[in-house]
Amino acid sequence: MPAPRILILGATGGLGRALQSHFSPRFQTSTLGRAELDFEKPDTVSAALAGRDFDVLLNAAGMTSPDVCEVEPQRAFLANAVTPQVLAECCQKRGARMVHFSTDYVFSGEPHDVLTEQDETLPVNVYGRTKLAGEQAVLQASPRALVARVSWLFGHFKASHPDNIIQKALQTDDLAAVVDKVSAPTSNADICRWVEQLIISHPDVSGPLHLCNSGIASWHSWAEAALEIAHRLGLPVKTTRVQPIPLASLTQLKAPRPLMTLMSNQKLGGLLGAEIRSWYDALEEYLVEKYQPK
Ligand SMILES: NC(=O)C1=CN([C@@H]2O[C@H](COP(=O)(O)OP(=O)(O)OC[C@H]3O[C@@H](n4cnc5c(N)ncnc54)[C@H](OP(=O)(O)O)[C@@H]3O)[C@@H](O)[C@H]2O)C=CC1
Numbered sequence: 001m002p003a004p005r006i007l008i009l010g011a012t013g014g015l016g017r018a019l020q021s022h023f024s025p026r027f028q029t030s031t032l033g034r035a036e037l038d039f040e041k042p043d044t045v046s047a048a049l050a051g052r053d054f055d056v057l058l059n060a061a062g063m064t065s066p067d068v069c070e071v072e073p074q075r076a077f078l079a080n081a082v083t084p085q086v087l088a089e090c091c092q093k094r095g096a097r098m099v100h101f102s103t104d105y106v107f108s109g110e111p112h113d114v115l116t117e118q119d120e121t122l123p124v125n126v127y128g129r130t131k132l133a134g135e136q137a138v139l140q141a142s143p144r145a146l147v148a149r150v151s152w153l154f155g156h157f158k159a160s161h162p163d164n165i166i167q168k169a170l171q172t173d174d175l176a177a178v179v180d181k182v183s184a185p186t187s188n189a190d191i192c193r194w195v196e197q198l199i200i201s202h203p204d205v206s207g208p209l210h211l212c213n214s215g216i217a218s219w220h221s222w223a224e225a226a227l228e229i230a231h232r233l234g235l236p237v238k239t240t241r242v243q244p245i246p247l248a249s250l251t252q253l254k255a256p257r258p259l260m261t262l263m264s265n266q267k268l269g270g271l272l273g274a275e276i277r278s279w280y281d282a283l284e285e286y287l288v289e290k291y292q293p294k
């Protein structure tokens with residue numbers, strides 16, 4: 001079978017840039033940016049895809065700030081649900097496979113065991129509701145699509161919580177992070193490797209699939225882990241200790257956040273035939289690459 005041609009949407013974002021960087025040296029890859037396809041204009045999708053040759057469409061674009069989605073629900077619905085649906089319809093028509101990225105925020109956050117692909121979804125904010133609507137619309141339009149739910153991303157192309165806390169700790173020892181919110185931090189680089197294996201070795205896998213590193217973290221333990229690693233790497237952080245605070249104390253947030261969204265990666269591990277490494281190991285690798293490049 002010839003190598004699939006890959007079209008990446010959202011290639012200016014954190015995950016999209018990682019996908020572009022991973023796939024472009026290995027596969028024939030192209031991208032469509034906001035100037036060519038505005039996700040708030042679903043009626044332009046068909047024209048934007050015309051003349052594009054691809055076998056796999058990776059959709060990492062969308063309105064990703066829960067707080068912006070909360071105050072712009074119609075725009076969020078267009079970007080996160082309607083346009084993905086039209087993309088899926090186009091993929092289905094041309095026999096292409098769509099990999100659509102979704103989120104742990106489709107779950108309610110109520111106390112629960114680790115969440116499997118079969119567990120009930122019940123988002124608590126507009127972002128989660130529009131992402132869930134997108135999942136359902138994509139799978140209805142293209143049953144062979146893969147809905148890749150990811151959580152708490154980190155990596156080279158966009159600063160996230162560990163980068164922010166390290167930057168703060170270089171200035172001050174007065175740090176706080178939320179302790180009662182848990183999930184699995186996940187490496188963008190690992191997601192790229194998993195997606196490549198899923199595309200090449202599992203062309204028939206479809207439906208929701210949880211793509212996350214192993215282990216559990218709170219925003220607090222994730223922060224302290226990042227600081228301990230940074231300290232070990234010789235960065236002059238002023239502390240490795242972070243004050244634990246409740247999510248309820250972040251009164252500036254416009255969208256409610258779910259508390260417990262830890263997803264099971266058992267199905268992913270079974271498909272790949274390998275243990276999925278822990279978020280801690282993946283975070284350590286990322287910080288070594290960032291602060292001690294070879
Ligand atoms: N970051 C995280 O922790 C998590 C992310 N996810 C999901 O993973 C995926 C990738 O997230 P992430 O990389 O963080 O996202 P980013 O916010 O970093 O990137 C979003 C991408 O979408 C594009 N985009 C946004 N609005 C539009 C629009 N109207 N038209 C065209 N393009 C648009 C952006 O383009 P531009 O540069 O032009 O703005 C950018 O390329 C998303 O589906 C997200 O829901 C799920 C769970 C956690």
Ligand SMILES: Cc1cn([C@H]2C[C@H](O)[C@@H](COP(=O)(O)OP(=O)(O)O[C@H]3O[C@@H](C)C(=O)[C@@H](O)[C@H]3O)O2)c(=O)[nH]c1=O
Pocket residue numbers: 064065066067103104105150151152153161176177178219220250253257
């Ligand atoms: C981690 C953290 C964030 N914050 C603040 C910073 C920011 O304004 C706000 C939200 O932080 P974050 O952006 O990290 O969290 P959030 O917007 O909830 O991030 C989400 O992104 C979307 C795309 C997802 O799908 C989720 O899985 C999740 O990763 O909370 C704190 O005050 N303390 C903390 O410990």
